[in-house]
Amino acid sequence: MTAWRLLLTRPAEECEPLAAALAERGIHSASLPLLAIEPLPETPEQRSLMLDLDRYKAVIVVSKPAARIGLERLDQYWPQPPINQTWFAVGAATADILEAYGLSVITPVQSEDSEGVLALPQLDEALQEADPRVLILRGEGGRETMAETLRERGVQVDYLELYRRVMPDYPQNTLTDCLVAERLNGVMVSSGQSFAHLRTLAGLAWPVLCTVPLLVPSERVAEQARAAGIQRVITCHGASTAAVLAALEEHHP
Structure with a gap:
C-alpha cells in the first residue's frame, strides 16, 4: 500500500x-x-420543502456538504426533526454528520453509492404506503438515476438543492x-x-x-x-x- x-x-x-x-x-x-462548495441562497421553493419535511417518508442525503447545509436549514425551521420518517445517507462520512446531530441514519455497507441506497430493504420498507414521497438533499444537479429509479417504483421525489460545486482557478x-x-x-x-x-x-x-x-x-x-x-x-x-x-x-x- x-x-x-x-x-x-x-x-x-x-x-x-x-x-x-x-x-x-x-x-x-x-x-x-x-x-469548491458554494451554498445556494435559499429560495421560497426551498423554504417550502423544508417546512413540509414531515410529508416525506424518507430523506436521502447524498453528500457531506448536503448534510452540513441541510442540518443548518433544519435547525431554522424544526426545533425537533419530524418523526415517522427514515433518513438515509449515501456514504458513511455523510451518515456520521447526520448522526452527530442526533438523527438515526441508514447507509449501505457494501456499495456507498446511489445503487447501494436503492438496494436497501429499509428504503423499501419506508415507502410501503400509498403515494410515498422522498426528499433528496443534494447539490445543484446529480443523482438523477436515484430519482428516476424511485419514480419508476411509483414514488414522488423532490430535490432540495443546497449548494453548487465550482472549479477553483x-x-x-x-x-x-x-x-x-x-x-x-x-x-x-x-x-x-x-x-x-x-x-x-x-x-x-x-x-x-x-x-x-x-x-x-x-x-x-x-x-x-x-x-x-x-x-x-x-x-x-x-x-x-x-x-x-x-x-x-x-x-x-
Missing part, C-alpha cells in the same frame, strides 16, 4: 483528514482541490507540474463532476493523465473515466476513508 503516491482532488476541507489517514499508513499524498500546467514535482502515481476523484474538472484542468496534457491510475468512488464514474480514455480505473465502492484504504490495499500502483 505504501508504494502509492496520490493526488487528492476533494474540496480543501475534505483533503486534510484523508491525507492524514493516508500518512498514518505511510502513503504520500498531495492535494489539488478540484471542487489554477494557472496552466498546475496539474502536470504537481504530478511531476510530487512524483505521484495515482489520482483520486470523488465524483463525476470532479472527474470532469480534472479533464478540463489537464487540457492538452490529457493523454498523459490517461496513463495514470485513477481511483473513483463508483462504477458510474468509472464508466465515465474509461469512456474518456483512462487506461486503469480503480473503483473504491464509496468515498469514505475506509473504502479508499480498502481499494489501495487491494490494488498496487
Whole structure:
C-alpha cells in the first residue's frame, strides 16, 4: 500500500483528514482541490420543502456538504426533526454528520453509492404506503438515476438543492507540474463532476493523465473515466476513508 503516491482532488476541507489517514499508513499524498462548495441562497421553493419535511417518508442525503447545509436549514425551521420518517445517507462520512446531530441514519455497507441506497430493504420498507414521497438533499444537479429509479417504483421525489460545486482557478500546467514535482502515481476523484474538472484542468496534457491510475468512488464514474480514455480505473465502492484504504490495499500502483 505504501508504494502509492496520490493526488487528492476533494474540496480543501475534505483533503486534510484523508491525507492524514493516508500518512498514518505511510502513503504520500498531495492535494489539488478540484471542487469548491458554494451554498445556494435559499429560495421560497426551498423554504417550502423544508417546512413540509414531515410529508416525506424518507430523506436521502447524498453528500457531506448536503448534510452540513441541510442540518443548518433544519435547525431554522424544526426545533425537533419530524418523526415517522427514515433518513438515509449515501456514504458513511455523510451518515456520521447526520448522526452527530442526533438523527438515526441508514447507509449501505457494501456499495456507498446511489445503487447501494436503492438496494436497501429499509428504503423499501419506508415507502410501503400509498403515494410515498422522498426528499433528496443534494447539490445543484446529480443523482438523477436515484430519482428516476424511485419514480419508476411509483414514488414522488423532490430535490432540495443546497449548494453548487465550482472549479477553483489554477494557472496552466498546475496539474502536470504537481504530478511531476510530487512524483505521484495515482489520482483520486470523488465524483463525476470532479472527474470532469480534472479533464478540463489537464487540457492538452490529457493523454498523459490517461496513463495514470485513477481511483473513483463508483462504477458510474468509472464508466465515465474509461469512456474518456483512462487506461486503469480503480473503483473504491464509496468515498469514505475506509473504502479508499480498502481499494489501495487491494490494488498496487
